Amino acid sequence: AxxxxxxxxxxxxxxxxxxxxCTASGYAYRSYCMGWFRQGPGNEREGVxxxxxxxxxxxxDSVKGRFTISKDNDKSTIYLAMNDLKPEDTGxxxxxxxxxxxxxxxxxxxxxxxxxxxxxxxxxxxxxS
Numbered sequence: 001a002x003x004x005x006x007x008x009x010x011x012x013x014x015x016x017x018x019x020x021x022c023t024a025s026g027y028a029y030r031s032y033c034m035g036w037f038r039q040g041p042g043n044e045r046e047g048v049x050x051x052x053x054x055x056x057x058x059x060x061d062s063v064k065g066r067f068t069i070s071k072d073n074d075k076s077t078i079y080l081a082m083n084d085l086k087p088e089d090t091g092x093x094x095x096x097x098x099x100x101x102x103x104x105x106x107x108x109x110x111x112x113x114x115x116x117x118x119x120x121x122x123x124x125x126x127x128x129s
Contacts, residue, residue: 040088
């Protein structure tokens with residue numbers, strides 16, 4: 001079974017930084033598209049940053065230039081470096097993995113209705129003004 005374990009959430013003031021990690025196990029990690037999604041209070045879950053198996057990357061418009069996604073294949077881990085955090089970044093951040101999702105020429109193809117997405121348990125990020 002696919003297992004995703006996140007860590008690194010917390011509380012910071014606006015302008016601060018946090019780093020998230022997600023370690024995967026139980027599947028062919030290298031062939032999966034992986035990413036970070038978040039859900040703020042009263043909002044739907046939205047994509048934040050995604051990294052495909054070939055290293056192609058996609059960012060949500062609201063985080064471009066502030067967040068950086070990366071991965072370490074040897075550790076089966078993806079990371080999210082979040083800088084210049086804003087109160088609107090507050091939410092539960094979830095690691096996700098899917099073997100049918102992809103990033104092509106900067107566009108994300110990850111339709112939750114199309115196939116199964118594996119989720120971590122989530123880690124809370126709170127940014128105060």
